[in-house]
Amino acid sequence: MSAVLVSTTVNGDTVEFACPQDETLLDALRNRVGLTGVKEGCGTGDCGACSITLNGRLVCSCLVLGVEASGNSIETVEGMADGNKLHPLQEKFIEHAALQCGICTPGFLVAAKALLERKPNPTVEEIRYALAGNLCRCTGYDKIVRAVQAAAKEMRKKK
Amino acid sequence: MAHDYSYTKQKFKVIGTRPERPDGIDKVTGRAKYGADATAPGQLVGLILRSPHAHAIIKKIDTSKAEKLPGVKAVLTCADLPDLTGGNRDLQNILENCMARGRALYDGHAVAAVAAVDAQTAKKALKLIKVQYKALPHVTDVDEAILPGAPIIHDWVFTRGIDPAPTEPSNISQRTQFGHGDVEAGFAKADVIIEKTWKTEQTHQGYIEPHACLASVGPDGSGELWVTTQGHFTFRNVCSSLLGMDVAKLKVTASEIGGGFGGKTHVWMEPVALALSRKANRPVKVVMSREEVFRASGPTSSTSVDVKIGAKKNGVITAASAELRYQGGAFPGIWAMLGAMTSFACYDLKNVKTVGYDILCNRPKVTAYRAPSAPMAAFGVESTMDMLAAEIGMNPLEFRLKNAAKQGTRASYGPVYGPIGIKPTLNAVKNHPHMRARLGKNQGRGMACGFWFNFGGQTCVDLNVGIDGTVSLTVGTIDVGGSRAAISLIAAEELGIPYEQVKTNVADTASLGYNDMTEGSRGTFSTGMATIFAARNAIEVLRERAAKMWDIPVDAVVWENGEARATGKKHGNLPRLTIKQIAAKAGNTGGPIAGHNEVVADNAGVSFASHICDVEVDPETGATRVIRYTVVQDAGKAIHPDYVEGQFQGGAAQGIGWALNEEYIYGDDGRLQNPGFLDYRIPVCSDLPFIDTEILEIPNPNHPYGVRGVGETSIVPPLAAIGNAISNAVGVRMDHVPMSPPRILKALDDATSS
Numbered sequence: 001m002s003a004v005l006v007s008t009t010v011n012g013d014t015v016e017f018a019c020p021q022d023e024t025l026l027d028a029l030r031n032r033v034g035l036t037g038v039k040e041g042c043g044t045g046d047c048g049a050c051s052i053t054l055n056g057r058l059v060c061s062c063l064v065l066g067v068e069a070s071g072n073s074i075e076t077v078e079g080m081a082d083g084n085k086l087h088p089l090q091e092k093f094i095e096h097a098a099l100q101c102g103i104c105t106p107g108f109l110v111a112a113k114a115l116l117e118r119k120p121n122p123t124v125e126e127i128r129y130a131l132a133g134n135l136c137r138c139t140g141y142d143k144i145v146r147a148v149q150a151a152a153k154e155m156r157k158k159k
Numbered sequence: 160m161a162h163d164y165s166y167t168k169q170k171f172k173v174i175g176t177r178p179e180r181p182d183g184i185d186k187v188t189g190r191a192k193y194g195a196d197a198t199a200p201g202q203l204v205g206l207i208l209r210s211p212h213a214h215a216i217i218k219k220i221d222t223s224k225a226e227k228l229p230g231v232k233a234v235l236t237c238a239d240l241p242d243l244t245g246g247n248r249d250l251q252n253i254l255e256n257c258m259a260r261g262r263a264l265y266d267g268h269a270v271a272a273v274a275a276v277d278a279q280t281a282k283k284a285l286k287l288i289k290v291q292y293k294a295l296p297h298v299t300d301v302d303e304a305i306l307p308g309a310p311i312i313h314d315w316v317f318t319r320g321i322d323p324a325p326t327e328p329s330n331i332s333q334r335t336q337f338g339h340g341d342v343e344a345g346f347a348k349a350d351v352i353i354e355k356t357w358k359t360e361q362t363h364q365g366y367i368e369p370h371a372c373l374a375s376v377g378p379d380g381s382g383e384l385w386v387t388t389q390g391h392f393t394f395r396n397v398c399s400s401l402l403g404m405d406v407a408k409l410k411v412t413a414s415e416i417g418g419g420f421g422g423k424t425h426v427w428m429e430p431v432a433l434a435l436s437r438k439a440n441r442p443v444k445v446v447m448s449r450e451e452v453f454r455a456s457g458p459t460s461s462t463s464v465d466v467k468i469g470a471k472k473n474g475v476i477t478a479a480s481a482e483l484r485y486q487g488g489a490f491p492g493i494w495a496m497l498g499a500m501t502s503f504a505c506y507d508l509k510n511v512k513t514v515g516y517d518i519l520c521n522r523p524k525v526t527a528y529r530a531p532s533a534p535m536a537a538f539g540v541e542s543t544m545d546m547l548a549a550e551i552g553m554n555p556l557e558f559r560l561k562n563a564a565k566q567g568t569r570a571s572y573g574p575v576y577g578p579i580g581i582k583p584t585l586n587a588v589k590n591h592p593h594m595r596a597r598l599g600k601n602q603g604r605g606m607a608c609g610f611w612f613n614f615g616g617q618t619c620v621d622l623n624v625g626i627d628g629t630v631s632l633t634v635g636t637i638d639v640g641g642s643r644a645a646i647s648l649i650a651a652e653e654l655g656i657p658y659e660q661v662k663t664n665v666a667d668t669a670s671l672g673y674n675d676m677t678e679g680s681r682g683t684f685s686t687g688m689a690t691i692f693a694a695r696n697a698i699e700v701l702r703e704r705a706a707k708m709w710d711i712p713v714d715a716v717v718w719e720n721g722e723a724r725a726t727g728k729k730h731g732n733l734p735r736l737t738i739k740q741i742a743a744k745a746g747n748t749g750g751p752i753a754g755h756n757e758v759v760a761d762n763a764g765v766s767f768a769s770h771i772c773d774v775e776v777d778p779e780t781g782a783t784r785v786i787r788y789t790v791v792q793d794a795g796k797a798i799h800p801d802y803v804e805g806q807f808q809g810g811a812a813q814g815i816g817w818a819l820n821e822e823y824i825y826g827d828d829g830r831l832q833n834p835g836f837l838d839y840r841i842p843v844c845s846d847l848p849f850i851d852t853e854i855l856e857i858p859n860p861n862h863p864y865g866v867r868g869v870g871e872t873s874i875v876p877p878l879a880a881i882g883n884a885i886s887n888a889v890g891v892r893m894d895h896v897p898m899s900p901p902r903i904l905k906a907l908d909d910a911t912s913s
Contacts, residue, residue: 020279027278036196037189039417041367042449046836049367077189086187094183097801100640100809102186103193103368103417125845132845135836137365137418138640139805140812141844 008069011079019066028066048134051107058114077106098147100138180644194371194387199442203274210263213297213829224287230280233439264489267454274435297521297829301486312519332491338512345478345510349469357539359896360822361461368417374432375442390676412667421527453834457526460485464539478510488524497532500572504610530611530871541607541879580793584769603888609875613868614679615760619672620689624752628739635674641802653694655721680868685760697754764859764867768792770876781900795859795867808850814877
């Protein structure tokens with residue numbers, strides 16, 4: 001199966017790569033674009049570790065083909081900070097000890113950012129359901145939910 | 160220099176504070192490198208072919224077509240992994256588990272492997288390997304495996320621990336017994352006896368990061384392994400033994416670890432990756448799929464446990480016994496032994512006896528899972544405790560308090576306890592507002608206790624003072640969940656310098672002496688202890704250097720608040736020397752300033768926890784929801800309380816998943832039917848409430864700061880706490896974990912029809 005030349009935008013930069021037609025966007029981002037912050041936990045869309053946004057929509061990149069990225073815009077955890085200024089979610093995850101091993105953290109950050117862009121003042125229940133597609137095995141989610149609440153508050157203050 | 164590890168009532172400056180972890184930014188930006196994130200020039204992709212049979216003779220493996228496929232650089236079978244173990248049975252078992260040797264022992268057992276230029280080619284090559292199997296009868300259930308006529312997994316396994324030694328092979332690999340007193344006499348004195356059998360299904364640690372490694376071995380017998388592991392030094396020793404390499408010539412680097420919980424204490428495909436690399440003479444990366452992780456790494460045991468407890472009407476337990484059958488997968492383990500040791504560890508018992516049977520099945524080789532084996536025993540014991548309390552009309556909390564172990568109690572597994580936290584955790588539960596919160600319809604509250612030993616082990620630390628007075632700490636335990644922060648705090652405390660001036664690094668195996676696995680809740684306990692001693696050694700050097708700079712006797716120099724101070728009438732007025740000033744002059748006063756320590760950190764303090772749980776059961780669907788949860792646990796001393804709370808919460812969440820949802824489901828064909836996160840459902844964010852924590856600090860007398868391990872005990876009580884809560888909510892006693900909707904519905908139906 002021959003590769004397809006994919007031209008796409010990743011974290012604001014134009015990126016081109018040759019992608020076999022059956023390769024997932026997850027593998028393409030990790031192995032061809034070098035963005036290993038996008039993690040594989042399951043490869044079946046059950047764990048959310050590979051969460052990215054595709055044209056602003058939260059998706060599991062393991063369920064998207066690399067060739068589908070063509071002409072679209074992708075955001076990953078690597079694009080969250082503004083230069084050397086961390087995103088409030090990134091700051092609050094560290095401050096609230098919302099990560100232990102950290103493997104699920106990129107996916108949680110991307111999913112939480114998508115939530116807060118949609119809903120700047122979510123309830124605890126809304127946070128919990130919005131993040132239900134992201135598995136964390138270390139924290140029991142307690143400190144993650146608190147970090148998202150704190151980041152939401154911080155972001156509302158800035159507006 | 161020998162150091163005193165005894166607890167001293169040292170006043171702390173930074174211990175107990177909550178600074179940000181040093182690896183935080185790497186982990187929130189995607190920069191941190193985990194097992195699958197490394198690459199090497201010329202790297203190949205390695206894949207493993209696995210048995211579709213639960214038990215089968217491998218008659219023939221034809222790799223010729225795969226070898227001829229363009230892009231394939233190595234194909235491997237057990238023939239490429241000759242037995243170099245010198246008859247060491249434990250190593251032979253590891254070798255055979257890495258790659259089947261003539262017989263596939265479980266669904267998912269590795270039978271061959273390939274390394275190719277890319278994943279697409281490697282996948283094609285796997286399909287071209289032709290394996291001829293002859294299926295054999297199999298057994299996957301722990302109780303069925305010991306029935307007469309059950310297929311024997313290994314003809315070389317004769318039950319150990321039985322006198323006289325048996326002459327027939329058996330699926331019981333080991334019998335172990337613990338206890339003291341006379342249980343029969345004790346039961347004779349009891350007014351009430353409860354005796355019941357409890358079952359738990361097999362669960363997986365469920366770390367989100369699959370096993371992954373990058374292996375590189377040259378024809379000179381030197382190699383490197385980058386791997387996600389809880390013990391790179393042990394991985395080095397095991398891999399070099401299996402492959403016939405010199406230990407010093409294999410450098411193993413631990414990547415950041417995406418969760419382990421015991422499951423990354425064991426090699427699975429790493430020796431195969433090294434062998435592929437050696438054969439291809441190219442670096443080879445092997446990353447397990449989630450399905451492979453479920454089928455072919457090391458979940459915990461399924462169990463079947465008989466518990467019998469007798470008590471007087473006044474609530475005093477007169478005798479307790481348990482028979483514990485633990486399924487260990489296809490190779491002998493020590494899991495029933497650990498269950499037998501922990502079963503009754505919370506209680507002060509005159510007459511107690513536990514017998515453990517480690518049982519072989521056609522399932523993957525069991526390995527450690529957080530307080531391994533304790534949760535299943537605690538499910539049986541703590542559920543029985545509630546039934547017995549109800550029978551004698553006593554509050555279950557008071558019943559536990561009445562029988563709780565204390566300092567001086569002879570533990571059911573042998574030793575006599577020092578200061579311990581079981582009564583304090585129970586009293587904290589008693590006084591907790593959670594216990595007085597109102598419950599609604601179909602809601603119930605339960606509580607349960609848990610115990611774990613904790614472990615210390617071999618530990619080695621280097622501490623180097625840089626020219627600017629900042630401190631680089633080199634450790635050999637890995638950072639599973641914030642331990643770099645905790646260990647940096649300890650170095651800062653000892654040296655009297657700010658936390659920010661310490662950087663803790665996890666060293667590879669070529670850069671530091673041997674360290675045991677990061678297991679048994681030992682990371683902060685033992686590396687913390689070695690760090691204290693290494694810092695004290697460095698302080699000795701700093702004092703000597705200050706004395707030299709001042710040209711006064713070293714005895715006149717003390718170390719205070721990160722500075723050298725001269726003492727006595729003669730020198731007392733000398734201006735203090737900071738660590739930075741001393742470090743800047745190191746080149747002129749004797750060279751680099753460092754402290755080193757190696758220690759076997761014995762006497763890890765035992766740990767106890769008591770949990771409170773409220774559930775709501777939907778009688779229509781049988782679904783149970785945890786609506787409130789509180790963990791009370793003794794930490795000895797919480798170095799970084801955020802990460803101690805995190806351990807309490809994470810263990811409770813895993814226990815909740817185990818109690819309500821998680822289980823390995825095997826079909827009649829002996830194949831695992833749910834090897835994925837969709838069908839093996841771990842708790843998601845919307846399943847859980849906030850998990851409240853209360854940290855108690857009863858100092859461990861055998862650590863300078865009083866630290867106990869904190870990582871594991873929190874998974875022990877939830878199974879029974881939830882079972883007890885369900886019983887109080889809807890009046891059915893669940894004796895089979897997970898307490899999933901179908902099982903609860905059946906129990907409710909049975910209760911109605913009877």
